[in-house]
Amino acid sequence: MGNTVTLRGKAKYLGGVGTKVTGISRRKFKPNLQRLRITTGKGTSTTALVCTQCIKGGKVTKLVKQAPFRLPKVEKAKTAAVEAVPSGPRARP
Numbered sequence: 592m593g594n595t596v597t598l599r600g601k602a603k604y605l606g607g608v609g610t611k612v613t614g615i616s617r618r619k620f621k622p623n624l625q626r627l628r629i630t631t632g633k634g635t636s637t638t639a640l641v642c643t644q645c646i647k648g649g650k651v652t653k654l655v656k657q658a659p660f661r662l663p664k665v666e667k668a669k670t671a672a673v674e675a676v677p678s679g680p681r682a683r684p
Contacts, residue, residue: 593618628654 597614601607624640629651631637636654645651 630654
């Protein structure tokens with residue numbers, strides 16, 4: 592819990608006569624919750640409300656639908672043959 596303070600007037604260091612408090616009201620500090628699909632320790636997936644600090648801190652693991660795409664490894668013999676082919680405006684195929 593906390594307070595929101597409403598001020599009126601111009602600050603003295605800015606050339607005014609000072610600020611005055613015109614109202615104080617109570618407020619709540621709420622966590623920034625996001626709905627996220629996570630994997631549990633057993634390997635199953637569930638949907639949970641997770642705070643953003645836990646997501647950034649790596650305290651939960653996001654559900655990975657599929658493995659990321661990786662390029663296949665290229666053999667060195669093929670790459671050497673490709674580099675030996677001349678290129679430029681006068682090169683012919």
